[in-house]
Amino acid sequence: METTTRPASPQPAGAPRWVAQFYRPASASWEVCAEALHRAPVQYALGEMAHTVRARGGDLAVSLWGPKDGAWQRFDVSTAAANATAPEPPSAGPEEPRTLTERMSGRRQQVLMAGLSKAGLYDLAPDDHAAVQALVERLDETTVRKVAQWLTAGRA
Numbered sequence: 001m002e003t004t005t006r007p008a009s010p011q012p013a014g015a016p017r018w019v020a021q022f023y024r025p026a027s028a029s030w031e032v033c034a035e036a037l038h039r040a041p042v043q044y045a046l047g048e049m050a051h052t053v054r055a056r057g058g059d060l061a062v063s064l065w066g067p068k069d070g071a072w073q074r075f076d077v078s079t080a081a082a083n084a085t086a087p088e089p090p091s092a093g094p095e096e097p098r099t100l101t102e103r104m105s106g107r108r109q110q111v112l113m114a115g116l117s118k119a120g121l122y123d124l125a126p127d128d129h130a131a132v133q134a135l136v137e138r139l140d141e142t143t144v145r146k147v148a149q150w151l152t153a154g155r156a
Contacts (some may be wrong), residue, residue, distance in 0.1 A: 110129035115148025
């Protein structure tokens with residue numbers, strides 16, 4: 001069995017929320033692949049990403065960060081279980097979404113946060129988070145994806 005050494009994933013910047021990172025061997029760095037206020041949308045994104053990477057014959061190393069007692073806590077997700085249900089952390093954050101509306105809201109927020117990250121905006125202030133939340137509440141998923149596309153294109 002081959003063992004590779006990779007640096008530990010760095011703590012994300014900003015206020016604690018759920019953040020998934022994946023390791024890019026080519027650049028020997030960790031990159032944010034999903035983030036949201038709730039764990040469920042981030043885990044869903046990790047599962048989808050793991051499925052895609054494995055379908056292409058690749059290996060995926062991921063790390064999951066989340067809030068615990070108001071601070072960052074890292075929850076490692078093994079490569080083998082990246083698309084399976086991870087063990088539940090102690091319940092310290094807000095309750096996870098239970099309705100379809102809340103899940104879709106989480107997806108829209110995740111798309112916007114990914115677009116902002118790709119545009120180089122990582123450390124958001126509380127009023128920035130409020131603006132993201134306002135967009136999430138008022139826009140449909142197609143429009144949110146278009147806004148995220150514009151943010152990404154603006155960075156290029």
